Amino acid sequence: AQSVTQLDSQVPVFEEAPVELRCNYSSSVSVYLFWYVQYPNQGLQLLLKYLSGSTLVKGINGFEAEFNKSQTSFHLRKPSVHISDTAEYFCAVSSFLQGAQKLVFGQGTRLTINP
Amino acid sequence: DAGVTQSPTHLIKTRGQHVTLRCSPISGHKSVSWYQQVLGQGPQFIFQYYEKEERGRGNFPDRFSARQFPNYSSELNVNALLLGDSALYLCASSEIGDYGYTFGSGTRLTVV
Numbered sequence: 001a002q003s004v005t006q007l008d009s010q011v012p013v014f015e016e017a018p019v020e021l022r023c024n025y026s027s028s029v030s031v032y033l034f035w036y037v038q039y040p041n042q043g044l045q046l047l048l049k050y051l052s053g054s055t056l057v058k059g060i061n062g063f064e065a066e067f068n069k070s071q072t073s074f075h076l077r078k079p080s081v082h083i084s085d086t087a088e089y090f091c092a093v094s095s096f097l098q099g100a101q102k103l104v105f106g107q108g109t110r111l112t113i114n115p
Numbered sequence: 116d117a118g119v120t121q122s123p124t125h126l127i128k129t130r131g132q133h134v135t136l137r138c139s140p141i142s143g144h145k146s147v148s149w150y151q152q153v154l155g156q157g158p159q160f161i162f163q164y165y166e167k168e169e170r171g172r173g174n175f176p177d178r179f180s181a182r183q184f185p186n187y188s189s190e191l192n193v194n195a196l197l198l199g200d201s202a203l204y205l206c207a208s209s210e211i212g213d214y215g216y217t218f219g220s221g222t223r224l225t226v227v
Contacts, residue, residue: 034216043121045218100160101163102173104160108155
């Protein structure tokens with residue numbers, strides 16, 4: 001079974017500092033990986049996804065992530081954060097279950113930006 | 116274009132009651148999936164429907180059921196509500212084979 005581990009439940013950083021949110025996955029098959037952001041009282045918004053090809057994936061709002069197959073990681077990075085980046089971030093892996101295509105999510109990382 | 120729309124946005128129910136949540140997918144998307152997000156956790160897969168047929172079910176009791184209509188909208192039904200069913204219920208639409216899942220804003224269900 002596929003699973004996702006987000007290594008940090010909370011990450012506080014100062015505005016304009018760089019940030020890395022860590023994600024490790026376990027899977028015995030080819031993986032498709034995703035990062036979603038959830039602002040307070042809202043649904044999930046897709047930041048970026050890795051399906052194949054280049055291991056460095058660029059997403060919206062200046063975020064990027066690097067797929068590392070040997071380390072089974074898909075860490076999310078941003079070189080300079082803004083107050084508006086304060087949110088919950090979820091890493092997910094796509095899984096197939098008896099004909100269903102589903103996402104398996106990590107527990108989330110709360111990113112807090114301090115001025 | 117309208118995104119994924121869910122209704123109602125908030126709902127309060129009493130233990131033992133049943134509830135129906137609704138979802139309209141993005142135009143042209145034929146697959147709808149439902150997720151439950153308990154406070155402080157990541158979303159958990161409940162169902163996927165495609166072309167009005169259930170394609171998969173997560174680890175949820177039979178009190179949870181769903182259906183998809185000819186216009187691809189969907190309903191999630193939960194019977195005999197428990198306090199533990201309190202959560203944000205998210206709907207996502209996609210095309211089969213397309214990994215661009217789009218989520219709605221969710222329905223916040225509180226069971227008292």
